[in-house]
Amino acid sequence: MRKPRVGVITFPGSLDDRDALRAVAFMGGEGVPLWHAERDLGGVDAVILPGGFSYGDYLRCGAIARFAPVMDEVRGFAERGGPVVGICNGFQILCEAGLLPGALIRNRSLRFICRVASIRVETSLSPLTEGLVAGEVLQVPVKHGEGQFVAAPEDLARIEGEGLVTFRYCAPDGTVDDEHNVNGAANAIAGVRSEGGNVVGLMPHPEHAVDPDVGPTGGQPLLASFLSRALAKV
Amino acid sequence: MKHRFEVLVSLKPGLLDPQGKAVEGSLPAMGWTNVSNVRVGKHVELTVDAASEQEAHAQVEEMARRLLSNPVIEDVRILSAEEVGG
Numbered sequence: 001m002r003k004p005r006v007g008v009i010t011f012p013g014s015l016d017d018r019d020a021l022r023a024v025a026f027m028g029g030e031g032v033p034l035w036h037a038e039r040d041l042g043g044v045d046a047v048i049l050p051g052g053f054s055y056g057d058y059l060r061c062g063a064i065a066r067f068a069p070v071m072d073e074v075r076g077f078a079e080r081g082g083p084v085v086g087i088c089n090g091f092q093i094l095c096e097a098g099l100l101p102g103a104l105i106r107n108r109s110l111r112f113i114c115r116v117a118s119i120r121v122e123t124s125l126s127p128l129t130e131g132l133v134a135g136e137v138l139q140v141p142v143k144h145g146e147g148q149f150v151a152a153p154e155d156l157a158r159i160e161g162e163g164l165v166t167f168r169y170c171a172p173d174g175t176v177d178d179e180h181n182v183n184g185a186a187n188a189i190a191g192v193r194s195e196g197g198n199v200v201g202l203m204p205h206p207e208h209a210v211d212p213d214v215g216p217t218g219g220q221p222l223l224a225s226f227l228s229r230a231l232a233k234v
Numbered sequence: 235m236k237h238r239f240e241v242l243v244s245l246k247p248g249l250l251d252p253q254g255k256a257v258e259g260s261l262p263a264m265g266w267t268n269v270s271n272v273r274v275g276k277h278v279e280l281t282v283d284a285a286s287e288q289e290a291h292a293q294v295e296e297m298a299r300r301l302l303s304n305p306v307i308e309d310v311r312i313l314s315a316e317e318v319g320g
Contacts, residue, residue, distance in 0.1 A: 059276075060304055067301070096304060103307040105245070106252045150249055150307055184252075 003030045004230035007044035009074070009090075011036040011065045016051035016087065016207060023207035024048070027223045029230065036068040046083040046127070046230035047074055049090025051143075051205060061104060061146050062092030071097060083127035083229045084199045088144055091191070091201030100192055100201045101159050102151035108184025112145040116216055117182050119190045119204055120170040123163055126193040126200040127229040128222040137174045138218030140204040142182055142190075147203040149185040149192070156186055167191035167202055237282050237290040242311040243303045244275035278302055287314065 006024045008031055010017045021031030032044050036054075041047065054065035065071070071093075078084050078099055086094035094100040107113060121129050121136040151159060159165060167190040171180045181188040183203070191202025206219030245251045251273050258272035280297075284290035291314060298310040 059302070063301065063304065095306070101306075103304055105249070105307065108250075108252055110252050110256050148252070152246065152306065153248060155306070184250075 007034040011054035013054040014052035020207040049086040051088030062096040066097040086201035114143040139216035140218040149189040241278040
């Protein structure tokens with residue numbers, strides 16, 4: 001079977017691009033480095049927008065990166081049904097670009113959080129969760145200062161109503177409560193998907209959680225799902 | 235003609251403002267126990283070269299909508315040169 005080719009876009013200030021490439025390879029795919037200034041996705045099967053601090057988080061996180069030349073290609077790829085995942089800063093970029101609903105603001109605590117979080121899968125209708133069942137709990141690290149998901153009340157109602165919530169922060173047993181809502185996100189939302197179901201964004205970092213030698217492995221089933229979706233796309 | 239503008243960006247009223255809350259929380263310790271509704275926003279100054287003030291204003295409106303603010307969570311107010319006294 002051929003290996004799925006997954007493009008990982010590097011913006012000025014991206015810092016998890018290498019980990020994303022490594023995680024893709026670890027899970028059996030081929031990572032393809034892509035550059036923000038290119039207007040070419042190199043024929044990849046799927047795209048990852050990695051974490052980091054593109055353009056120094058100036059103005060708002062992701063606000064400037066969304067206008068990078070490569071983003072026109074990402075938009076076209078997403079409109080054709082191509083699987084796209086935004087992790088952390090990548091999630092912020094997708095929200096700024098309007099490819100995902102909502103926005104991410106400063107954590108409720110005003111502190112940068114760096115820890116392992118439990119997240120609960122809310123839907124299997126996303127490129128990260130296809131092989132999983134709703135209710136499943138995964139251990140995945142979070143590390144962000146501006147990860148509090150928010151949306152206007154009517155938008156939030158639509159996001160919930162249409163089942164776009166893909167992950168919520170939770171206790172290790174899956175209970176969603178205020179104590180385990182690490183950044184104060186609306187309805188403890190850790191990740192959302194697009195209406196078309198092929199674009200997904202999340203603040204936690206599955207690419208940091210594949211190798212058992214360095215921590216939890218909650219990212220494995222997510223990336224496995226993403227790779228099989230990447231192959232199915234063609 | 236160069237036209238000067240200031241753009242004020244603020245979080246929409248319904249949204250919790252963590253920075254505003256932090257500022258509000260530290261004021262009572264300094265003796266101001268009479269402060270409420272603190273909201274922290276952004277202030278952008280810019281000069282636009284355009285044929286008329288009206289045209290420049292229309293351009294600033296678009297800049298504010300597309301880049302300077304995120305309409306999902308923020309409101310903007312555009313002040314022109316006479317309003318800001320420049």
